[in-house]
Each structure stands twice: as C-alpha cells, then as structure tokens.
Amino acid sequence: MKIVVDEEKCVAAGQCVVAAPDVFDQRDEDGIVVLLDENPPPRLAGDVRQAAAVCPALAISIED
Numbered sequence: 001m002k003i004v005v006d007e008e009k010c011v012a013a014g015q016c017v018v019a020a021p022d023v024f025d026q027r028d029e030d031g032i033v034v035l036l037d038e039n040p041p042p043r044l045a046g047d048v049r050q051a052a053a054v055c056p057a058l059a060i061s062i063e064d
C-alpha cells in the first residue's frame with residue numbers, strides 16, 4: 001500500500017488523524033495533513049482506507 005496526500009486539497013479537517021493516527025498527523029501551524037508513513041504495514045490498511053473515505057476534501061489517494 002502506498003499513500004499519497006495532496007496538501008493543496010487538504011482543508012485541515014483532521015478526520016484522517018482520527019481514523020489512522022499512526023499514519024497521519026497535522027501541522028501545528030495550520031492543520032494541513034502530514035503523512036507519517038507512506039508505506040504503512042498491512043495491519044493499518046483498514047484504518048488508512050477509512051481515513052481516505054472520510055476525508056472531506058478527497059485529499060488522500062491509495063495506490064496499491
């Protein structure tokens with residue numbers, strides 16, 4: 001699993017951090033998403049797919 005985030009689309013909603021806190025964080029200054037792990041282990045795949053599904057800006061892409 002490879003993850004790509006689009007910082008230009010991100011609206012700093014933080015839903016991804018709630019869904020997958022091991023993979024996503026937010027910048028302190030403006031809340032824009034920070035990708036902690038672009039190749040997360042399989043055990044986190046469900047969390048990551050959930051994060052992508054709930055992101056209101058569709059800023060998270062998953063490339064298998």
Ligand code: SF4
Pocket residue numbers: 005009010011012013014015016017024026031032033054055056057058059060
């Ligand atoms: S859920 Fe989407 S819009 Fe919100 S911080 Fe994460 S990437 Fe950005």
